[in-house]
Amino acid sequence: MVVVIDPHSGVPVFRQLRDQIRFQIVSGMLKPGDELPSTRALSAELGLNPMTISKAYSYLEMDGLVEKRPGLCLVVNELADDDIDTRRVMQFRHSAKPVAAIARQLGLSRQKALEIFAETLDGTDGAGAASASEEVG
Amino acid sequence: MANAFELEDLTKKFGSVVALDKVTLAIPERRVVGLIGRNGSGKTTLMHHVVGLQLPTHGRCTTLGEPAATLGSEQLAEIGVVWQESRFLDWMTVERHIRYVASFYRRWDREREQRLLHELELETNKRVGTLTPGNAQKLGLILAVCHHPRLLLLDEPMSALDPISRRQVLAFLLELLHEDEVTTVISSHVLRDIEEIVEWIVCLDRGRVSVDCSLDSLQERYSEWVVTSARPLARSFEEPWILEQRTNNHKAHLMVRDAEDRIESFEGKYEVQVHSQPLNLERIFPLLHHRRNP
Numbered sequence: 001m002v003v004v005i006d007p008h009s010g011v012p013v014f015r016q017l018r019d020q021i022r023f024q025i026v027s028g029m030l031k032p033g034d035e036l037p038s039t040r041a042l043s044a045e046l047g048l049n050p051m052t053i054s055k056a057y058s059y060l061e062m063d064g065l066v067e068k069r070p071g072l073c074l075v076v077n078e079l080a081d082d083d084i085d086t087r088r089v090m091q092f093r094h095s096a097k098p099v100a101a102i103a104r105q106l107g108l109s110r111q112k113a114l115e116i117f118a119e120t121l122d123g124t125d126g127a128g129a130a131s132a133s134e135e136v137g
Numbered sequence: 138m139a140n141a142f143e144l145e146d147l148t149k150k151f152g153s154v155v156a157l158d159k160v161t162l163a164i165p166e167r168r169v170v171g172l173i174g175r176n177g178s179g180k181t182t183l184m185h186h187v188v189g190l191q192l193p194t195h196g197r198c199t200t201l202g203e204p205a206a207t208l209g210s211e212q213l214a215e216i217g218v219v220w221q222e223s224r225f226l227d228w229m230t231v232e233r234h235i236r237y238v239a240s241f242y243r244r245w246d247r248e249r250e251q252r253l254l255h256e257l258e259l260e261t262n263k264r265v266g267t268l269t270p271g272n273a274q275k276l277g278l279i280l281a282v283c284h285h286p287r288l289l290l291l292d293e294p295m296s297a298l299d300p301i302s303r304r305q306v307l308a309f310l311l312e313l314l315h316e317d318e319v320t321t322v323i324s325s326h327v328l329r330d331i332e333e334i335v336e337w338i339v340c341l342d343r344g345r346v347s348v349d350c351s352l353d354s355l356q357e358r359y360s361e362w363v364v365t366s367a368r369p370l371a372r373s374f375e376e377p378w379i380l381e382q383r384t385n386n387h388k389a390h391l392m393v394r395d396a397e398d399r400i401e402s403f404e405g406k407y408e409v410q411v412h413s414q415p416l417n418l419e420r421i422f423p424l425l426h427h428r429r430n431p
Binding site for chain 2: 014052
């Protein structure tokens with residue numbers, strides 16, 4: 001499991017951790033039955049307070065994504081297919097918001113924005129790395 | 138959980154100047170606190186009271202269960218301090234100075250001392266008086282932590298360090314906090330450093346405590362809204378929870394407090410779209426001193 005924490009992003013660290021692990025579970029990168037690293041191991045690896053890790057883990061547990069097995073670390077739960085679908089849609093909705101905000105700021109028409117998005121999705125947008133680093137906002 | 142120290146309605150006056158103004162604050166054991174505030178807000182004076190170097194005009198301070206004014210050698214041996222301007226015995230070499238300080242402590246950890254000297258690249262045969270400000274700070278830190286204190290007070294401990302030494306000291310502090318579970322108060326104007334290691338923020342504003350909460354909840358309370366609209370925006374938005382705003386035609390940046398639940402109604406009221414962004418401590422700090430703050 002790879003997580004990257006940015007202590008200067010302004011997003012509480014427990015949230016960053018929770019969101020990244022949640023993404024990995026919902027996207028299938030972490031599979032049912034996979035064990036999460038122990039609080040101690042992860043806090044040592046990331047240089048974080050163990051309390052922060054526990055806080056993130058307890059949110060995941062409350063959310064039904066992981067489960068404590070006796071004597072074991074936390075284990076990724078098996079989720080129903082429709083549950084996974086709902087979570088994926090929610091996740092994507094959330095990520096699409098800032099993109100929509102930028103389209104509005106740029107004054108792109110709805111049609112143009114959707115067109116670009118479709119092209120981006122299909123990988124036919126032809127935009128290379130050149131424009132990828134441009135700051136917007 | 139017991140408190141490492143607590144201040145009760147503590148006021149400190151220097152003549153007519155009120156340095157601390159009815160401060161009530163309790164820091165539980167094992168908490169890692171960032172003490173922030175502008176110059177002259179009372180951070181150093183507060184730390185002086187915790188170790189009994191200064192006495193309150195009114196109120197009290199209790200440290201490790203004892204009145205701070207009468208801490209005995211037993212309690213003092215459990216405290217480590219790095220002052221902003223450390224005073225050393227300049228004529229001693231680094232090695233001799235360390236041995237001298239170590240002789241006061243039963244629990245001096247020679248291994249930690251050696252590791253730190255090595256990691257922080259401090260030469261032991263140099264005279265203390267000839268050290269650069271950065272190296273003097275490193276020495277101060279080594280002298281403050283090798284007896285495994287239960288309470289560690291760090292007043293601007295990294296102000297003179299270069300970026301690489303600073304990383305080393307930060308990494309070491311993180312390790313120390315996890316290893317010893319030491320209650321730590323660190324004051325610094327370098328909020329990026331603070332943000333990396335603390336879980337709790339106490340902010341002083343002209344001698345008063347203006348913030349006493351977890352870093353998480355501080356980060357969740359304050360945010361920046363990017364407001365966009367297809368139509369020209371009003372020149373300003375009159376809402377009491379907006380602390381700052383910059384508006385041009387179609388876009389506004391608002392600094393807001395406790396506003397996460399207000400997005401929808403705001404969007405409806407002004408016919409705009411809101412994108413809420415997090416703020417790091419450096420950007421939250423000026424907002425804490427805004428006159429609209431309670």
